[in-house]
Amino acid sequence: MDTEEFRLPRSRTANERLHAMIPGGAHTYAKGDDQYPENLAPVISHGRGAHVWDIDDNRYIEYGSGLRSVSLGHAHPRVLEAVRRELDRGSNFVRPSIVELEAAERFLATVPTAEMVKFAKNGSDVTTAAVRLARAVTGRPRVAICGDHPFFSVDDWFIGTTPMSAGIPAATTELTVAFPYGDLAATEELLTRYEGEVACLILEPAGHTEPPPGYLEGLRELADRHGCVLIFDEMITGLRWSEAGAQGLYGVVPDLSTFGKALGNGFAVSALAGRRELMEWGGLRHSGDRVFLLSTTHGAETHSLAAAMAVQTTYVEEGITARLHALGERLAAGVRDVAVSMGVSDHIVVRGRASNLVFATLDENGQPSQQYRTLFLRLLLAGGVLAPSFVVSSALDDADIDRTVDVVAQACAVYRKALDAADPTPWLAGRPVKPVFRRLV
Structure with a gap:
């Protein structure tokens, strides 16, 4: 995993333009570029299912989609069909x-x-x-x-x-x-x-x-x-x-x-x-x-209410909640296994209900660390995984989970090196990510 070659020049330029016109550069603080490694905050072009593409033409497996809102995956056909039926009828x-x-x-x-x-x-x-x-x-x-x-x-x-x-x-x-x-x-x-x-x-x-x-x-x-x-x-x-x-x-x-x-x-x-x-x-x-x-x-608005009805119907008829749990269990087991094998299971910790997984990044003393979070996010991004959390959508499949676990395994190997050095700085390439709620910028 060569993070040195991973660059997002178009996204970096777009982020500067966003900050020039939108306070914080995003309409939700949790989506801000301060939540990502420096100069590695992708600006999204489009999404389909469990994947999104940035304006630099990189494709990612996406977790935490829309801050947990897109649980069926992007552009879900049943939802879009229900919305389209209403669009021509007035909103x-x-x-x-x-x-x-x-x-x-x-x-x-x-x-x-x-x-x-x-x-x-x-x-x-x-x-x-x-x-x-x-x-x-x-x-x-x-x-x-x-x-x-x-x-x-x-x-x-x-x-x-x-x-x-x-x-x-x-x-x-x-x-x-x-x-x-x-x-x-x-x-x-x-x-x-x-x-x-x-x-x-x-x-x-x-x-x-x-x-x-x-x-x-x-x-x-x-x-x-x-x-x-x-x-x-x-x-x-x-x-x-x-x-x-x-x-x-x-x-x-x-x-x-x-x-x-x-x-x-x-x-x-x-x-x-x-x-x-x-x-x-x-x-x-x-x-x-x-x-x-x-x-x-x-x-x-009629199209949003139509979307909500389609979502509820899909959940009930297709057993979506059970699928979210099954996908989350597969992902959590895979991440925990590779964390153990790489000797970082006390430092990369998966938590939460299977349908709503998050991860903690802990330093050599077992304390939450924004520096180690930065390292981990940077390595995931370079491997094509956009994951501020491990919250799954039902659009993921087994191949997506397996690929994610492979990328996490590579990240764990680097994480181990940083722990052994007791200093993640050489792998950050910039300032650490920051907590959303803080008094000063």
């Missing part, structure tokens, strides 16, 4: 389209633990709507977030708690408090400390580890006992854990839940779902104060 009207009804019926059939649903365009729309609804229903000001989960919303109530809090009033941030995942006693202590003040508990129901036995059930009981709303953020777990999300897999029903990412296979659609008693506060059939829940001009 937005002055009154609801029949497609909105059909999409709601399809969603609620797929996620039967919910009784009503409202669609929007991105995850932040619906998580913030869930928080506003919880505050309205309970009359309480505070939001309790799971502090172990990395992202909930671009809105002030969450971003104010991160290192990128510039521009957000302290008075807003002070209303958000955090609880640790898996620790019911600490959560109860928090609810007791702010007795009668916490409107909701919001968390991803599962992440890189499975919920401890009885944990989600315990949260449900705590929320009921303390009179707050339980919100599951199912942006990642939705469809990937089961067709009905983590709530469908673990059998614990939240009051509200939010979906996105995989729901549209790359088309912009998200959903707030939940109990009728709560959701109706954002409607017209109640006698209380009105809640401005969600009112989005483009929230019900």
